[in-house]
Amino acid sequence: MAAELKVYARSNLRSREGFFFTLIFPIILILLFGAIFSGGGVSQTTVYVQNHDSGPVSVMFLSALNSTSNNCSPNTSTGLCLKSVPASQNFSAYLSSQSASDGIVIPSGFSASFEAGQQVNVTLFGNPASTTSAIVSGITREVVNAFNLHGKPVLGVSSRTAVSSSYKYIDFLIPGLIGFAALTSPMFALVNISSTYRRDKVFKLLSLTPLTKTEWLLSKIIWYTCTTVISFILMSLVGVEAFGAHIALNWGIGIFLVIGPFFFVSLGMLVGTISNSPESAAVVGNLVTFPMMFLSGTFFPVASMPMYLQGVAHVLPLYYMIDGLNNVMIYQNYGPALFDGGLLVVLSVIVFALAVRFFRWRED
Amino acid sequence: MPAIEVDGLEKSYGQLKAVDGISFSVQKGEVFSLLGPNGAGKTTTIEILEGLRQQDGGKASVLDYDPWTKGYDLHKRIGVIPQGFKFLDYPTPKEAIAYYGALFGKKVDPEEMLRRVILEDAANIWFQNLSGGQKQKLGMALSLVNDPEVVFLDEPTTGLDPQARRAVWEVIRKLKNEGRTVMLTTHYLEEAEELADRVAIMNHGKIVAMGKTEEIETKYGSGTKMIVKGKEDLLKFLKENTKLHAEGNDGTVTIYLRDKEDALVALGAIEESGADWGDLTVKRDSLEDVFLKLVGPEGKAEKEGE
Numbered sequence: 001m002a003a004e005l006k007v008y009a010r011s012n013l014r015s016r017e018g019f020f021f022t023l024i025f026p027i028i029l030i031l032l033f034g035a036i037f038s039g040g041g042v043s044q045t046t047v048y049v050q051n052h053d054s055g056p057v058s059v060m061f062l063s064a065l066n067s068t069s070n071n072c073s074p075n076t077s078t079g080l081c082l083k084s085v086p087a088s089q090n091f092s093a094y095l096s097s098q099s100a101s102d103g104i105v106i107p108s109g110f111s112a113s114f115e116a117g118q119q120v121n122v123t124l125f126g127n128p129a130s131t132t133s134a135i136v137s138g139i140t141r142e143v144v145n146a147f148n149l150h151g152k153p154v155l156g157v158s159s160r161t162a163v164s165s166s167y168k169y170i171d172f173l174i175p176g177l178i179g180f181a182a183l184t185s186p187m188f189a190l191v192n193i194s195s196t197y198r199r200d201k202v203f204k205l206l207s208l209t210p211l212t213k214t215e216w217l218l219s220k221i222i223w224y225t226c227t228t229v230i231s232f233i234l235m236s237l238v239g240v241e242a243f244g245a246h247i248a249l250n251w252g253i254g255i256f257l258v259i260g261p262f263f264f265v266s267l268g269m270l271v272g273t274i275s276n277s278p279e280s281a282a283v284v285g286n287l288v289t290f291p292m293m294f295l296s297g298t299f300f301p302v303a304s305m306p307m308y309l310q311g312v313a314h315v316l317p318l319y320y321m322i323d324g325l326n327n328v329m330i331y332q333n334y335g336p337a338l339f340d341g342g343l344l345v346v347l348s349v350i351v352f353a354l355a356v357r358f359f360r361w362r363e364d
Numbered sequence: 365m366p367a368i369e370v371d372g373l374e375k376s377y378g379q380l381k382a383v384d385g386i387s388f389s390v391q392k393g394e395v396f397s398l399l400g401p402n403g404a405g406k407t408t409t410i411e412i413l414e415g416l417r418q419q420d421g422g423k424a425s426v427l428d429y430d431p432w433t434k435g436y437d438l439h440k441r442i443g444v445i446p447q448g449f450k451f452l453d454y455p456t457p458k459e460a461i462a463y464y465g466a467l468f469g470k471k472v473d474p475e476e477m478l479r480r481v482i483l484e485d486a487a488n489i490w491f492q493n494l495s496g497g498q499k500q501k502l503g504m505a506l507s508l509v510n511d512p513e514v515v516f517l518d519e520p521t522t523g524l525d526p527q528a529r530r531a532v533w534e535v536i537r538k539l540k541n542e543g544r545t546v547m548l549t550t551h552y553l554e555e556a557e558e559l560a561d562r563v564a565i566m567n568h569g570k571i572v573a574m575g576k577t578e579e580i581e582t583k584y585g586s587g588t589k590m591i592v593k594g595k596e597d598l599l600k601f602l603k604e605n606t607k608l609h610a611e612g613n614d615g616t617v618t619i620y621l622r623d624k625e626d627a628l629v630a631l632g633a634i635e636e637s638g639a640d641w642g643d644l645t646v647k648r649d650s651l652e653d654v655f656l657k658l659v660g661p662e663g664k665a666e667k668e669g670e
């Protein structure tokens with residue numbers, strides 16, 4: 001058994017993929033998660049606030065919330081950074097227009113009710129799947145408790161979501177999961193087949209037929225578009241049946257279900273083409289895929305990450321896909337969704353052109 | 365006009381000259397074999413003719429097309445089985461032939477194609493589960509889907525057992541009977557002897573001999589030999605009493621015969637010598653003997669079963 005262990009360990013570490021998953025991948029994981037969740041990196045959380053009350057208690061309440069971030073000071077790394085929304089605006093609609101989910105509404109008569117010892121609630125808007133909402137909720141309730149301790153315990157918090165009171169946790173997860181499916185399946189598949197087909201000379205064989213490189217790649221894009229749509233349908237069906245999810249079907253979803261696979265198939269092909277062997281292609285593919293998976297808002301909202309990681313997220317294509325899906329599925333915010341989609345189209349065309357350019361069908 | 369013409373062809377990889385100024389032509393309907401040890405330049409040559417590699421110098425022409433610049437048009441008229449043929453894992457032979465037919469825009473009957481290559485029993489087996497011989501046969505079937513005028517076969521029987529090899533030979537003979545031009549590379553001497561109308565022996569990027577196998581044997585061989593089991597005394601008698609050229613080695617005496625008269629003289633001398641002698645055979649230099657002579661001891665010939 002010892003001899004078998006020795007030979008297997010040696011073989012595993014000599015293979016690039018084995019070396020990557022044994023030694024490099026754990027480091028990537030800790031770096032990513034450490035950066036996302038490190039205490040020193042927690043960013044200020046932006047919260048939209050609408051005050052329907054003109055009394056002193058509401059002003060003190062907002063001042064207490066603002067002081068958690070020292071009035072949004074860039075030198076303070078934690079706390080809530082308040083952005084005021086005019087009282088005349090429809091608050092839910094305003095949050096949606098900003099693709100934001102965190103907000104606080106102070107009702108009219110807040111100060112009078114508090115001074116009279118009557119129960120009054122602030123309304124807390126949030127996204128049950130978001131860590132930023134958890135932060136906002138925690139800080140707001142701390143301030144409410146502090147007020148209750150110094151006066152009569154009449155202040156309360158009522159919670160709702162910006163988009164609809166019937167939206168659930170699962171509804172906020174689905175856009176990220178669709179993005180995850182659109183990334184992983186074509187990316188891993190194309191990295192693998194583009195390098196193994198080259199090694200096995202299948203591309204050489206195909207180059208002897210009338211099939212062109214572009215036709216071959218487009219057929220893969222069509223296939224993975226179909227599989228992404230199937231994934232979406234299956235996820236939606238299970239989400240609705242098992243968890244009571246709400247899926248608002250609209251044309252915007254269709255656009256991202258097409259552009260996403262187009263981009264990731266092209267990217268997977270490019271990575272596989274520029275790598276020397278299937279092993280190194282797998283390593284490069286993993287190096288590209290895993291950081292993108294964790295930093296684009298698939299599992300953790302980008303807004304909850306340190307500022308420097310948010311900057312990184314904004315250069316990742318998956319971020320725009322998930323952001324776009326959030327805009328069309330959750331917030332019905334089509335302007336930003338068009339921007340996300342347009343950017344993805346441009347990136348897709350560039351990467352597709354590069355993939356076709358560097359994809360060697362023949363030897364020379 | 366020949367089906368294939370090569371003139372001063374050159375291809376280098378860094379310092380290594382894989383193809384070093386070779387010239388030959390292949391007539392329509394001919395089976396032409398490039399024979400040589402591993403690393404001789406056979407695959408590089410055939411891949412240049414298939415349009416998969418670009419030559420560094422010289423000219424190549426297949427059916428009057430430049431293979432590199434006119435590959436798209438040429439590929440509609442040629443069939444190719446590359447070295448170590450591999451295909452996608454999951455299509456069955458029937459599906460693979462239908463796929464190729466669709467790519468070439470040809471209506472093919474997959475069952476009939478499979479019958480031609482004696483693969484009908486494996487029509488519905490996934491490619492990855494086929495035996496080596498079955499995979500090669502599928503490769504042959506795919507190379508015929510577009511009804512090619514010229515078929516290129518790069519070491520089509522490497523790694524196959526003798527039975528599978530014979531089966532592939534049968535298919536190649538059928539191609540010739542159908543009037544197709546076949547160019548095949550091999551390092552199996554028997555394969556070249558059995559199948560080829562003409563052979564070119566390649567070594568270190570050059571053609572060292574070319575022609576029909578009998579012509580090569582005559583031109584480059586040592587002629588006819590009489591080999592008899594005998595010792596020093598027999599050899600001595602022959603040298604002292606005849607004008608024959610004889611050599612002794614390890615209990616065997618080899619007598620080189622220029623003509624029939626030499627044969628009669630040798631037989632008479634052996635009888636007259638009174639020395640002990642045993643088995644007697646008469647043979648000509650085979651292609652293997654010539655091959656070893658031309659290629660050198662490092663370019664070891666491969667016999668079937670080696």
